[in-house]
Amino acid sequence: MGIRTGQAGAQLIDVPQPTEISDDQVLLKTLYTGICGTDRGIISGQLKFARPPAGSDFLIMGHEGLAEVQDVGKSVKTIRRGDIVVPMVRRPGGCLQCRIGRQDNCEDGDFVEAGIRGKDGFMREYFLDEEKYSVKVYDRSLGRLAVLTEPMKNVVKSFDAYRTVTRRSIAQCGDGSFDCRRATIAGGGPIGILFAMIFRSYGFDVQLFDRNDHLGKLSAVSEKLGIDFKVSEGTGLPPNFIEGLDVFVDTTGSPSVIGRGLEGLGHNGCMVLFGTSSGGGYQLTGDLITSLVEKNATIIGTVDGSKAHYIEALNYLSSWKGMFPGVLEDIITQEDDPENSISALNTKVTGEIKRVIKWADQ
Ligand SMILES: [Zn+2]
Incomplete structure (x- = not known):
């Protein structure tokens, strides 16, 4: 099952389950996906930069993901079957920043983003990905809270930028x-x-x-x-x-x-x-x-985050379970089945903070 969007609106569709796994790939079973304003902007047709992968007439939605590793290719070294991972959203193009793994600072816009522009997302039961874009979750006690890693990595990058520029005083x-x-x-x-x-x-x-x-x-x-x-x-x-x-x-x-x-x-x-x-x-x-x-004021704009920011995001989420008990749990206000995902994507309910779709048991 997947979710597709053409011009505006979304529908549930059947997508083929991956069968062939190449040497550097991992086969992932989706556990949770989060829904955010970007998803709703795509569904409503307001986000003009949203586009399907090249050669496809639809885009599978979902850029906030959490998945379990089902199988690994022959040359995969750091990830094993049964591991929990967060898939990265943005994948590099050819500019200098992209070539050094900083596609979050891309200089020419030649990147793709899963579930947003030019690459299928994570709102489907299984998908193939590369080892290097799968960030391992070591603290399994985070459970579904680890789906907050993707939004959190943006915050980590922004905070990092704030601390960098404020070093001048x-x-x-x-x-x-x-x-x-x-x-x-x-x-x-x-x-x-x-x-x-x-x-x-x-x-x-x-x-x-x-x-x-x-x-x-x-x-x-x-x-x-x-x-x-x-x-x-x-x-x-x-x-x-x-x-x-x-x-x-x-x-x-x-x-x-x-x-x-x-x-x-x-x-x-x-x-x-x-x-x-x-x-x-x-x-x-x-x-x-x-x-x-x-x-001496400063204005900073920041977007996305690097792989290091994903890793730091997971560290923060783990430490905050003790520092701020119950607060991360409070952010996820609703959980839906995939069957309800179209309605969840279309409708923001009163009091909603973060809505997630549960695809499989962890
Ligand atoms: Zn680039």
Whole structure:
């Protein structure tokens, strides 16, 4: 079974089960796939860069995967039958960045992404992949939480970028942690919560805001994390969230939210842009430009992540089971059978944070 999408809309189809396995390949049985805004943008026809593999008239969906290794080719060394792996999404093209394994920083757009553009995804019962794109999950106690590795690797890369650019001034506090710094996160989806967790884990005072509380779920998660959560009114930021910000992370893609965040940056402040935008605008003023210069402000955009970021993502997820008990579990609010996957892809239910499809028992 697979899910295909043509122009817009999706349907369940039969896809052939792979039989031949070449020397460098692994045969994977899908356990879980996650659903995110990108999937819904593809289904609705809004994401214009979505495309099927070359020579195919449909795309099998799914880029957040978790799978069990069923069989391995003769030359596969690091992965064995029975291992659990997270398949990587983006596969390299021919540019310099791609050739050194940093297709997340591709310079010419000549990459493909499983379930998004030019390569079939993971929403099917079995698929073949290469050893080098299968990231092994050593902590099997993560169970289905390991399906959060794919979104988490984006957060790890962004945090890495933030720490890199802030090395130009001293961001650490007296004890070497970041507990005198404040991070404000716009948007309480799965990515926003994972950003809140990574900043909190390094000691930041974290503020999270969203247009709604997802049936009280964001308040509950924020209490467990020891962070401040506010519901924002319209496009405005909560009034006490907008001054002297050390770091502002946008996961909404809203120009007005980002504009208010830029206005609120403090000295040596950093704006991290993660959310892509579906339109709108913001009037940049001369005063704001002067203020950003005078404050040594930085604006970073980041996308995707490298294999190392997947590995680090798994380390964070494992350590957070103890550091923030129950919070990762709270992110996955719904689990569906493959038979319900079309409805799950089409419909976001009230209170939903992350919806996953369970393909097989682990
Ligand atoms: Zn490239």
